[in-house]
Amino acid sequence: MTTLPLADRRNNQYLIPAALISLLFIASLRIVLENVKNSHHSRAFFWQTGGGYRVVRRPVSVSNDEIIETGCDIFEGKWVWDNVSHPLYTEESCPLLVKQVTCQKNGRPDSYYQNWKWQPHGCNLPRFNGLKLLEILRDKRLMFVGDSVQRSMFDSMVCLVQSVIPEGKKSLKRVPPRKIFRAEEYNASIEFYWAPFLVESISDHATNHTVLKRLVRLDSIHNHSKQWEGVDILVFESYVWWMYKPTINATYGNLKNVQEYDVTKAYRIAMETWGNWIETSINTHDQKVFFMTMSPTHLW
Numbered sequence: 001m002t003t004l005p006l007a008d009r010r011n012n013q014y015l016i017p018a019a020l021i022s023l024l025f026i027a028s029l030r031i032v033l034e035n036v037k038n039s040h041h042s043r044a045f046f047w048q049t050g051g052g053y054r055v056v057r058r059p060v061s062v063s064n065d066e067i068i069e070t071g072c073d074i075f076e077g078k079w080v081w082d083n084v085s086h087p088l089y090t091e092e093s094c095p096l097l098v099k100q101v102t103c104q105k106n107g108r109p110d111s112y113y114q115n116w117k118w119q120p121h122g123c124n125l126p127r128f129n130g131l132k133l134l135e136i137l138r139d140k141r142l143m144f145v146g147d148s149v150q151r152s153m154f155d156s157m158v159c160l161v162q163s164v165i166p167e168g169k170k171s172l173k174r175v176p177p178r179k180i181f182r183a184e185e186y187n188a189s190i191e192f193y194w195a196p197f198l199v200e201s202i203s204d205h206a207t208n209h210t211v212l213k214r215l216v217r218l219d220s221i222h223n224h225s226k227q228w229e230g231v232d233i234l235v236f237e238s239y240v241w242w243m244y245k246p247t248i249n250a251t252y253g254n255l256k257n258v259q260e261y262d263v264t265k266a267y268r269i270a271m272e273t274w275g276n277w278i279e280t281s282i283n284t285h286d287q288k289v290f291f292m293t294m295s296p297t298h299l300w
């Protein structure tokens, strides 16, 4: 990634990945769970088959660690501290991380924040397994769309899977506004697409954009959405709406007619633009869409 302008660098260095990794984990769990549900078995689990995994009926001898019980609401739960099975990766084990998102290299003295694990009330989750995820993503594209919070999600997802792929069989390319991680043997890609407000804005340049001066085009999404078409799994997020002021400059229709909106009102209109695109362009049979509504406060 190229260097960010100073203002953005200053603000982004506080977008600490810890809480984000956790959110990402939920997102990836959801993907795993959805795929398990789609298997039409009452109790499903992943069965290892020579490096790959497939979902089959539960034989008698399978360990409980491999099972997500049908009907378990994985979204009801709490964070528990677990320094035995977590972290799932470290900064050292993931050479693809840029310095901006490396807490340890940037001098954070403690490491406890890496040991949190999501514990649903009603069941246990299988340990994250990169090979399982890659098998699910075979011949597919998974794309994270959003701002720097989402970029951290992408980074985390890449770190979670990259260590199980041999050298030479994986690549990371920066093609602004996209970052593309490829797992060649799976014909799978995990991508990030920079669209900080989801709809179009003057902040859409991936590396050269203002943070303090915002201008959002509430009714325009096409410049972005044409590059989201056909993606198998889309994960959307936008935090920047809530970053500074309770008002934001935006246009609707005529680009010369700039108005100051309450952020909540502008956000609602932008979400309608986004929702209309989803409704007209997503094939719910083949594609999955996730939307991350909230981010914890993370500006320090």
Ligand SMILES: *[C@@H]1O[C@H](CO)[C@@H](O)[C@H](O)[C@H]1NC(C)=O
Residues within 6 Å of the ligand: 083, 084
């Ligand atoms: C986990 O934390 C406990 C203290 O809570 C410590 O005694 C133990 O050595 C730690 N284990 C690992 C693997 O870091």
Ligand SMILES: *[C@@H]1O[C@H](CO)[C@@H](O)[C@H](O)[C@H]1NC(C)=O
Residues within 6 Å of the ligand: 139, 140, 141, 187, 188, 189
């Ligand atoms: C590779 O994956 C893409 C989707 O990302 C798909 O369109 C294409 O058909 C796949 N190629 C093969 C050979 O299966």
Ligand SMILES: *[C@@H]1O[C@H](CO)[C@@H](O)[C@H](O)[C@H]1NC(C)=O
Residues within 6 Å of the ligand: 200, 201, 202, 204, 217, 223
């Ligand atoms: C969208 O793309 C068109 C054509 O390239 C360009 O004129 C327009 O300025 C773009 N919109 C934004 C917000 O960048």
Ligand SMILES: *[C@@H]1O[C@H](CO)[C@@H](O)[C@H](O)[C@H]1NC(C)=O
Residues within 6 Å of the ligand: 208, 209
């Ligand atoms: C960044 O964008 C500004 C405003 O569009 C422009 O004046 C400046 O030349 C750009 N800087 C670089 C390095 O591209």
Ligand SMILES: *[C@@H]1O[C@H](CO)[C@@H](O)[C@H](O)[C@H]1NC(C)=O
Residues within 6 Å of the ligand: 213, 214, 245, 247, 248, 249, 260
């Ligand atoms: C909106 O734009 C005007 C004119 O550039 C500026 O004075 C005002 O501070 C902007 N409002 C916000 C919330 O950025």
